[in-house]
Amino acid sequence: MINVFTQHWQELLVGFGNTLLCSVIALFFSLIIGSTFAIFEVLPYKLLHIIGRIYIEVFRNIPLLVIGMFFYIVVPQFIVTLDGFTAGTIGLTLYTSSFIAETVRAGIQAVDDGQMEGARANGLTFMQAMWHIILPQAFRYVIPPLGNQFINLVKNSSVLAFVAGFDLMYQGDTIASTTFDTFNTYIVVGILYLIITLPLSYYMRYLEKKLA
Amino acid sequence: MKKLKALLVLTGMLLLTLTLSACSAESTQQNALKRSQANNTLTWGVKADTRLFGLMDIKSGTIKGFDIDMGKEITKRVLGKKGHAKFVQVTSKTRIPLLKNGNIDAIIATMTITPDRAKVVDFSKVYFAAGQSLLVKKGSPIKDVRDLNKDGMTVLAVKGSTSAVNIQKYAPKAKVLELEDYAQAFTALKSGQGDAMTTDNGILFGIASENPSYHVVGGAFTNEPYGIAVDKQQTQLKNKIDQAIAEMRKDGTYEHLLQKWFGGIAGFDLKEASQQ
Numbered sequence: 001m002i003n004v005f006t007q008h009w010q011e012l013l014v015g016f017g018n019t020l021l022c023s024v025i026a027l028f029f030s031l032i033i034g035s036t037f038a039i040f041e042v043l044p045y046k047l048l049h050i051i052g053r054i055y056i057e058v059f060r061n062i063p064l065l066v067i068g069m070f071f072y073i074v075v076p077q078f079i080v081t082l083d084g085f086t087a088g089t090i091g092l093t094l095y096t097s098s099f100i101a102e103t104v105r106a107g108i109q110a111v112d113d114g115q116m117e118g119a120r121a122n123g124l125t126f127m128q129a130m131w132h133i134i135l136p137q138a139f140r141y142v143i144p145p146l147g148n149q150f151i152n153l154v155k156n157s158s159v160l161a162f163v164a165g166f167d168l169m170y171q172g173d174t175i176a177s178t179t180f181d182t183f184n185t186y187i188v189v190g191i192l193y194l195i196i197t198l199p200l201s202y203y204m205r206y207l208e209k210k211l212a
Numbered sequence: 213m214k215k216l217k218a219l220l221v222l223t224g225m226l227l228l229t230l231t232l233s234a235c236s237a238e239s240t241q242q243n244a245l246k247r248s249q250a251n252n253t254l255t256w257g258v259k260a261d262t263r264l265f266g267l268m269d270i271k272s273g274t275i276k277g278f279d280i281d282m283g284k285e286i287t288k289r290v291l292g293k294k295g296h297a298k299f300v301q302v303t304s305k306t307r308i309p310l311l312k313n314g315n316i317d318a319i320i321a322t323m324t325i326t327p328d329r330a331k332v333v334d335f336s337k338v339y340f341a342a343g344q345s346l347l348v349k350k351g352s353p354i355k356d357v358r359d360l361n362k363d364g365m366t367v368l369a370v371k372g373s374t375s376a377v378n379i380q381k382y383a384p385k386a387k388v389l390e391l392e393d394y395a396q397a398f399t400a401l402k403s404g405q406g407d408a409m410t411t412d413n414g415i416l417f418g419i420a421s422e423n424p425s426y427h428v429v430g431g432a433f434t435n436e437p438y439g440i441a442v443d444k445q446q447t448q449l450k451n452k453i454d455q456a457i458a459e460m461r462k463d464g465t466y467e468h469l470l471q472k473w474f475g476g477i478a479g480f481d482l483k484e485a486s487q488q
Contacts (some may be wrong), residue, residue, distance in 0.1 A: 076403040083405070084389065164389035164400075173305060174390055177372030180332045182309045 003183045008175045013206070015171030016192050018085065022167060023154045023196065026092045030153065031092065034100025039130060041105045058099035064159050072163040084165035088157070096153045102168040103145045107138035140211050147204030151197050168192055225265075244317045244442065245449040252295060256283040257302035257316040261393040263418030264473050265322050268301075275299050277474040279320045282339060285465060286320075286440075289456035290449075303393050304372035308332060311443055318453065320443040322415060334446065335439035336453045339466075341487040342412040343432025344375050346402070347419060354408050356430030360386045368397045368406035375411045378434050394419070401426075412436050414485065417477045425486045428479065461488075 005012070040052030059067065068091035071082055082090070111134050119129035139146070161169035172189035178181045248254045258279050259266035266277040280299060287297035307319045311333060318424050324342070325335045348354045361369055361383040369376035371390045379388055389406060391397040398419055401409045409416070416428045440457075442450045462467040467486065474480050 072405070073399050073403045076405065081404055117430050162392055162396075164391055164405075170390075174376075176309075177305050178328075178377065180308050180329070184313075 001187055004175065004179070004181060004184050004188045008171075008179075011171045011175060012168070012188065012192065014166060015168035015189075016195075018039070018160070018166050019154070019157050019168040019193075020091045020185060020196060022085065022092065022157045022160060022165070022181060026096060026153055026157065027150060030097035030100050033097035035104050035135070037097070037101040038104035038108060041101070042108050043126075056098045056101050059094050060102065062095075064091060064095045064156055065133055065162060067095050068159045084163040085160060085167075088160035088163045088167075089166040092153065092156055092159060096149060099149050099152075100146065103142050103149060106145075107140075107142035108134055110141050111137045124147050143208045143211065147201065147208070150204065151201055152199050154200065155193065163210045213258040224247040239383060242314075243448065245447045245452060248317055248449075249291060252291060253298050254283075254287045254291060254295065255298045255300060255315070255317045256287075257310055257321055258283060258322045259303070259394075260301040261303070262322055262393045262415050263422060264414060264477075265418070266299075267418075275301070276293045278340070278469060279322065281409050281469050281472070282460075283320050285460060285469070286453055286456040290452045304370050305392070307372075307441075310327040311441060314443075317442065317446075317449065318319060322412060322438060323441055324412070324436040325439040326374055329441070332444070333441040334450050335441055336431055336450055337456055337457055338437040338439055338488055340414065340438040341485055342414045343484075344378055344436055345412060345413040345416050345428050346430050347398075347409045347411075347416040347426055347428055348407070349401075350425050350448055351428055352407070352429075354429065357382045357433050362386070365408075366406040367399050368409040369395055370397050370411060373411060374434075374436060379410050382433060398423075409463050414480075415476070417474075417480050421477055461486075 037052045037055055040048040041056075043049065068088050071087035071090050072084060075087070076082055114131055115137065116129055119133045120126070124132070157167060159165075159167035160167035161173055164170065168189055172185050176185040179185065258275055259277075260268040260275050262277065262279075264277055265279045266275050268274075269276050283299065284297045287295045300310070301321065302310055302316070302321050304321075304323075307316075307321050307323065308329070310316050311319055319333075320339075322340075322342070323329075325338065329335070330378065346354065346357060346360070354360060357379075359365075360379075363385050365383070365386040367379050367386050367388050368384065369379060369388055369390050370393060376388060376390050389400070391400055394411065394415060397409050397411075400406060409419075413428060413432050420426050420428055440453050442453070457466070460469075470482055470486055474482055474485065
């Protein structure tokens, strides 16, 4: 196990870095996109509501691997060449954003109606009330399920291994298949994933305690 | 108290890992030949994504190819006429782990004999002499492996194959992307994710025969002798397999199979492939 570390730390470091980078990018954008579609869902406009519904149902119900492959194989044939890392990260962002949208929507709907009515009565516009009054409360409600989504996102970033995105899993695959030390390699890869997800998990728990 | 708990959990996890490692070390040391004779079944690891060698026929749901026919023929000679050959799909990445954990008895899956691999598995005599080559779109400026040795060139290979390692030797400046299997690597080539795809010529000819806008260029730049792999210490099974291959070469069955699968492929040298 130590051998895998000492002999292949460079490859593992590259993989670790790419997994971390992909996760951070996907986390940031999926949070923005997800929240936007969550707001679409609660707006009183029917058209936006339908668009939001379609987006969420499409990306939530297709396997991540299929979405990743679509951006790696199909998009380059017709639109623009994307390398494995970009294709995988886009796929991961869209996939996760649909789950985040559902989570945030539930949070918004959990905030008492009176909050919006009160804010509007005090002269705030709909968007102002959403931004200053509703969303802060909504996010507080959904920190635990959101934390789950973030952890899933880090683990799902292993989809990059299938589109040659040079992430941790990809590097693990290549190390395992050149050294034949499959068992120890995947244990090391598992530990490296834990190094990302465990602190994340504890941080989300800390936030939950602090804010709730 | 909290710290103590965390420490306990960590120690527990570590212990679990160690136990698991110990289990894996004590691998299946049974006699594979005796076991397969008892079951009257020899389980082979074969490719299912490789035209001419082992390709899943979607209509019939069975795998067909040169490796499959070889496997069936060898099974008959090892276990007797009524011997049953069972085929399990493997990829370059999964074949050695599956052999090691006893899921399959032998690998016949376009597997090159290399010194590194010979440290973990035992190989039979050569049953197919392949060589690594390149597949490119017709009209591509790439004529041989030297054209790939430039910055900005991307080569597509398959995880766990010797070609992925070799290409880094022959074209160190090129970027190598490793994909899951041949079908994916070729699809990636079609979508422009790389300038060329590299693997053994037999496999590339198989792809080119189905996709006329692609062709094999540059000839073979390495020797890739294919062997059948069995787990270490399974010498009895290995000897039986060697004997079967020798018989097949003698009585013409081998040549017949080679002709059946590769006879109609333009640019393919049957003599070269049957070298021992």
